[in-house]
Amino acid sequence: MTNKVVVIGMQRTGTTTLGEILLILGYNVVATVPNLAEYLMKGDKEYVLRFAEKFDAFQDLPWIFLYKELDQKFPGSKFILTSRNEESWITSMVSHFGQTDTPMRRWAYGNGCPVGNEELYCNVFRKHYQEVKDYFKGREKDLLEINLSASSDWQPICQFLGHPLPNKKFPHANKSKEKYNKIDKIKNIIRRITPKIFRTARVKLLTKLRVHKGINRFNTEINPRNLVKKHNDN
Secondary structure (H helix, E strand, O other), X not given: OXXXXXXXXXXXXXXXXXXHHHHHOOOOEEOOOHHHHHHHHOOOHHHHHHHHOOOOEEOOOOHHHHHHHHHHHOOOOEEEEEOOOHHHHHHHHHHHHOOOOOHHHHHHXXXXXXXOOHHHHHHHHHHHHHHHHHHOOOXXXXXXXXXXXXXXXXXXXXXXXXXXXXXOOXXXXXXXXXXXOHHHHHHHHHHHHOOHHHHHHHHHHHHHOOOOOOOOOOOOOOOHHHHHHHHHHO
C-alpha cells in the first residue's frame, strides 16, 4: 500500500468494523498498542510516528488524535471519520469500559475512566469532531465521514480508497447489545461460558487454517521497542 489510511472517528463509533474492512481490503492494520502510552505521556510523538511507518492503516487510540501529525508525515493519506450520536456514544463508552482506567485513555481524555467523567469525555468528543472538520475543510477528497450504524454498504468506502468492491459480506464488529439478533445472543452466551483457554485454542487453529485473522490481527500485542529498534538498525 502506498498511501496510509487513518480512521479518526472516536472509539465506539464503528472503528473496529472499519478495521475489519481494511483487513479485508488488504491493509496491514494497527489499533491500540498499550505500550505506546508511555511515550505519549512523555510527549514523544516522534517515536510513535516512527512506529507508524511499519503499517498501512490505523484505527482506535492513539491514532484518532494524531491525524495532523500523520497527515504531515505521510502526504497523500486518506482519513475516515466514523460518527455516532453523542448520547449514544457516551452510553456505549461507559457500558464498554466501565470503571477501568488505562494510561492510553488517560492521555487521550485527561482521565482513564469514563464513569464519573462523562462530561469530560463528551467535551473531548465534541472538540475532536469540530477540529477534524475544520482541519479538512476544502480537502473533501482526503476525508470520508461515515456512520456505520446506518450503513452496510461497501461502495462509499471502496470508492474513497480506490478499491474494487470485495465479494465478501460487510462485517459488523462489536455490536451493541440492543442490536443483537437471536443468533448473536446465542453466540455471545456460548462465548461467555466457554473457558478462555478453549477460545484461544480455537482461534489459533482457525488462524493456522487461514480462516481467521488471529487474536493479534490489529497488531496490538507488538512491542514498540522491538519494532522501532529494528527500523533504526536498518
